[in-house]
Amino acid sequence: MKHTSKILMATAAIGLIAGTSAAFSKDLKYAHFQSADLSSPKHAAALAFESCVEGKTSGSIDVQIFPASQLGGGSEIMEGLQLGTVQMAAVHDGPISAVYKPFSVLAIPYIFDDQAMAWSVMDGEFGDAMAEDMLAKTGIRMFGVADNGVRNFTNNVRPVAEPKDMEGLKMRVMTAPVWVTLVESLGASATPVPWPELPGALQQGVVDGQENGVTNIVNASLYQHQKYVSLDGHVFSWHAYLMSEDFFQGLSDAEKTAVTQCVEIAKTIHRGMTAAQDANATAILSEKGMEVVPVSPDQKAKFRAAAQPKVREFVVSEIGAEWPDRLDAAVEAYRNQ
Template identity: 80%
Template sequence: MKTMSKLMTATATIALTVAGQAAVAKDLKYAHFQSADLSSPKHAAALAFESCVEGKTAGSIDVQIFPAGQLAGDNEVMEGLQLGTIQMAVVHDGPISAMYKPFSVLALPYLFDDQAMAWSVMDGTFGDELAADMLDKTGIRMFGAADNGVRNFTNNIRPIAEPKDMEGLKMRVMTAPVWVTLVESLGASATPVPWPELPGALQQGVVDGQENGVTNIVNASLYQNQKFVSLDGHVFSWHAYLMSDDFYQGLTEAEQVAVTQCSDIAKTIHRGMTAAQDANATTILEGKGMTVVPVSPEQKAMFREKAQPAVKEFVVGEIGEDWPNKLDAAVQAYRDQF
């Protein structure tokens, strides 16, 4: 009887210990802005992160995913990361640039040749230095960046093949001034609209068009109110994997390793899915009923000639020459390898 009593006592102690561990699991609220299905790169990557982190930490971190902007708007999510009320988010470049201006250097148009170059630059010294500076200035930790798609112009008025075709169009841009400069340098008028409000703005005719990658055009059903898409590829856009540093510093060393490793896995999944959609842009968007307008290298050079100097002048005026020079050096270093 004594042996049975000891066994029961030990079993009860183990149960209480396990229950106690479960009770103190750290909640990780994870926000993103794409729909909650596996065809969405952000969501597929988020689910992979959840499974990875909870597995590696044996449940000591409880990942709670809030897709489609359910938790807050994009600027509010950035503020939540800074305040620590939101633990993690995958956020597009516009809202990041609004809080941390040096990120706007990545809006320099017609800069990267392809995904291989863009990934190499962001995964190298330039990306590391940008992340370290962002952490120092904002208290937000960046684990890395995945593709938000190569950005193309869409509109519901006419085909855009050359800069002159932009004149007079009302274009939605992300909520950071650098995007206004980009669009206005090409002759269109720019209206900043937060991402969750974009479909309604197109439907109601508040704007004639917008600029986004294939993933976002499909994921938010923007094609329903946009007839033309021009494959000019003006900016290689990013989704950054961000975490409140207050939350990160409250993790154990093993938990910090887990979220870092799992972020890298999620980023890789995210990149692959988005890059595949960009590579098949014509097929995908024609399948959605859009008229795809090819842009020749000569026409692209015309866009570059008008947009790049204006945007670079704006960026230098906002953040100085240091970050643009670092980015130019990183791009040149990549090209020098070949």
């Protein structure tokens, strides 16, 4: 009888210890919008983050990944980050710009020459200043950015090689006014559509086309409803790695260090996968049955002349000249180094 009592007491003690350990584990809900497979840069990066953080913290942070918009669209996730109901997310440009307007400066088209320039600017003083400002104004911490792909126009009506070919097309854009301005400056009409609803909008003919990078075109099977893709590369689009500041401040110093280091690993994986797909755009999209329309430097100059001044004017009217001027200065500094 005494032996049985000792076993019961020992079992209870083990359960108490396990329960105490679980109680001190911090749940980190991590949302993103791509599918849950390793060919998706967002998901591959999220899995790497999960493994890295849980290993470095010995499980004191329990990372729970919610892919494919399971926790809602961009607007809901940004609200969740501010309220603390979502602890972390990789969010694209449009929803960020709707909450933190200065981010829309990155929608000024034909600014960056290539990934090397874009990464250097966003990893440098410009990106650091934006992260600090975002934190102060929204309560959301931005650790850094990874590629959402170099954005190109697709449609199901005709090849687009220069701005005049855009006239009359109904184009889906992200849910922020700056993207409406970009498309309308080229003569098309713009319809904001949340990312989860885009495939349906294309399939049903609500819009003729859209603009996205290769990763998203493939990941969401947009090629099934789009015949033409024009490689104009109008915007270097971003996924920002965001965290609720309240959650971050509730971490120990060691946990903060682990999260920061692991974001760097995730970001590097994310960038590499997306940039590789952009570099192989012609081969990848041709294989999917799309007609790839090359855009020559002279044609791209026409796109730039039509779109850049109008978008910059709109951005300045919304947020002032400080951030556009900072971006111009950062690009110029890169070119002169």
